[in-house]
Amino acid sequence: MMRSLLFIPGNLPNMIQNAYLFDADAIIFDLEDAVLPSEKDNARNLIREFLSKNSNKKNTLNFIRINEVGGEFYKDDLELIVSDNIDAIVLPKANVSSVQTLERALSNIEKSKELQKMIHIIPIIEQATSILQVDQIASLPRVIGLILGGEDLTKDVEVKRTSEGNELLYSRSRIIMACAAYKITSIDTPYTDVYDDSGFEKDTLNAAALGMKAKCAIHPRHIEFINQAFSPTKEEIEHAYKVVEAKKNAELEGKGSFTVDGKMVDKPVVERAINVIEKAKKFNLVKDDEE
Amino acid sequence: MKGTAGSKESSDCIITVTKQDHQEILIDSVVGAFFHDQIKLLIINTLKELKVENVKVEVIDRGALDSTIKARLITAIERMNAL
Numbered sequence: 001m002m003r004s005l006l007f008i009p010g011n012l013p014n015m016i017q018n019a020y021l022f023d024a025d026a027i028i029f030d031l032e033d034a035v036l037p038s039e040k041d042n043a044r045n046l047i048r049e050f051l052s053k054n055s056n057k058k059n060t061l062n063f064i065r066i067n068e069v070g071g072e073f074y075k076d077d078l079e080l081i082v083s084d085n086i087d088a089i090v091l092p093k094a095n096v097s098s099v100q101t102l103e104r105a106l107s108n109i110e111k112s113k114e115l116q117k118m119i120h121i122i123p124i125i126e127q128a129t130s131i132l133q134v135d136q137i138a139s140l141p142r143v144i145g146l147i148l149g150g151e152d153l154t155k156d157v158e159v160k161r162t163s164e165g166n167e168l169l170y171s172r173s174r175i176i177m178a179c180a181a182y183k184i185t186s187i188d189t190p191y192t193d194v195y196d197d198s199g200f201e202k203d204t205l206n207a208a209a210l211g212m213k214a215k216c217a218i219h220p221r222h223i224e225f226i227n228q229a230f231s232p233t234k235e236e237i238e239h240a241y242k243v244v245e246a247k248k249n250a251e252l253e254g255k256g257s258f259t260v261d262g263k264m265v266d267k268p269v270v271e272r273a274i275n276v277i278e279k280a281k282k283f284n285l286v287k288d289d290e291e
Numbered sequence: 292m293k294g295t296a297g298s299k300e301s302s303d304c305i306i307t308v309t310k311q312d313h314q315e316i317l318i319d320s321v322v323g324a325f326f327h328d329q330i331k332l333l334i335i336n337t338l339k340e341l342k343v344e345n346v347k348v349e350v351i352d353r354g355a356l357d358s359t360i361k362a363r364l365i366t367a368i369e370r371m372n373a374l
Contacts, residue, residue: 013359014302042296042366049362 001282002026002061002185003230004223005147005216009034010043010064016050019060022220023227025283026061031077032068032092040073044080055085063122065090069098078102082109084116088144093152094123096133099140106142120144122187126152131171138178146175147216150189163199165206176211188215191222204229231283232276240273240280294371297355297363304352304360308367311347314338320352333357337364346371 006024008015010031019027029051035043047064055062064081066089067073082089091102099121106119121142125134126149138146150161150168159167172188179186188207191200200222204215208229215226232240242260247270250258258265280286292310297303304320318330334348348364355363 012300012303013355014300017302017356017359041369042363045362045365045369046359049358049365050356053356053358 001279002145002187003214003283004226005063005187005214006220006223007034007065007190007216007218010047011035011039013046013050016046020054020058022223024060024217024220024223025214025227026063026087028063028065028090028216030065031073031081032065037073040067040076044077048081048083048085051083051085061087063088063090065092065124068093069101078105078109082106082115082119083113086119088120088122090122090124090147092124092149093127093130094125094137095127095130096136096140099123099137099143103140103142118142122147124149124152125171125175126150126156128153128156131174134174134178135181138182138184143182143184145185145187145214146179147187148172148175148189148212151192153189163193163196163203165203169210172207172210172212179213180211185214186212188212190216190218192218194219194221201225227283231285232280234285236276237280237285240276243270243273244277292371292374294367294369294374296366296370297359299351299353301353302355302359304350304355304363306351306360306363306367307347307349308343308364308371309347309349310345310371312345314345315347316350317348318350318352320350321354322352329357330360333360334364337361341365341368343368 002025004024005026005028006022007028007030008019010029029047031040031043051062062085064086066077089102091099102121110119122145123137123143124147125131148171153171154161154167176186191203193199204226207215214230217223217226243265246258246260246265293307295305295307297305299305316331316334318327320326320330330350330352
């Protein structure tokens with residue numbers, strides 16, 4: 001369960017050492033676009049050494065965006081970076097075939113390095129062909145979420161990226177449905193105009209309203225708003241506790257149906273309330289005495 | 292044979308490793324007054340770990356963490372060996 005994922009360039013020590021300060025639920029240490037080809041070796045060593053000392057310091061997930069499958073950096077990225085200190089590989093330009101290739105490679109590395117945990121995969125959906133395969137990609141082993149890669153996707157579709165985001169509506173919807181069907185996390189594309197606060201907020205709320213469960217950020221100043229947008233509100237949490245309490249009372253009284261605040265409560269409403277409470281607990285939005 | 296890695300940015304360091312007939316470590320650090328010995332020990336231990344002998348290691352440090360210094364040293368050695 002996550003709301004915010006912060007990209008950190010893989011070869012900048014001053015940014016890497018501050019990565020955990022901003023309350024992002026996950027850090028994506030980037031070996032791909034943010035690192036020059038001549039500096040990939042430097043970045044791999046820097047991330048690996050940093051995580052060997054710091055990965056357990058906070059309850060933050062550690063992800064690595066590697067270079068694309070089949071490219072000249074892919075094998076070294078995997079060989080040097082995969083360890084028990086990371087939680088998932090973020091795979092750019094993903095499709096069914098590349099995710100399956102990565103899955104096999106991770107199985108082999110986990111065995112050879114005798115890792116204690118399974119490394120997950122988060123494909124980035126950023127090509128038109130990947131949108132057409134998105135249901136299958138979401139169903140593959142190890143996949144725990146899908147990231148919409150808005151910049152590359154709009155380039156592939158030859159459409160202008162706008163602050164309204166209408167050009168991404170279909171892709172967002174496809175990813176949201178595929179993720180919901182396979183119970184994995186739908187993760188929205190980052191808003192790249194870092195200082196356009198109103199555009200960023202509108203874009204984030206729009207993604208949340210459509211059904212995205214998390215969003216990437218390329219700047220720490222976006223994290224707080226993202227966390228807020230993808231968390232249940234205080235009112236939603238209070239209502240959820242009321243629903244669960246009312247359900248307990250109804251069961252004691254042998255009632256099959258009941259109402260809360262004048263509205264009838266049925267199974268989906270109870271399940272939604274349980275989900276809200278789980279999320280609120282996970283993100284420390286409730287105090288113990290509220291439980 | 293020589294390899295260099297890192298930058299002069301804040302919190303980073305530049306490390307140059309050169310093959311020669313004995314070991315030598317030169318450190319120029321903005322926090323040298325407090326951390327010179329710690330940086331030197333880190334370099335000695337990393338060279339031992341990697342079984343690297345007879346090199347000159349030159350460090351220009353801008354306040355890098357231990358993990359950064361170690362990472363830059365490893366890359367500099369790998370680059371030296373790749374030549």
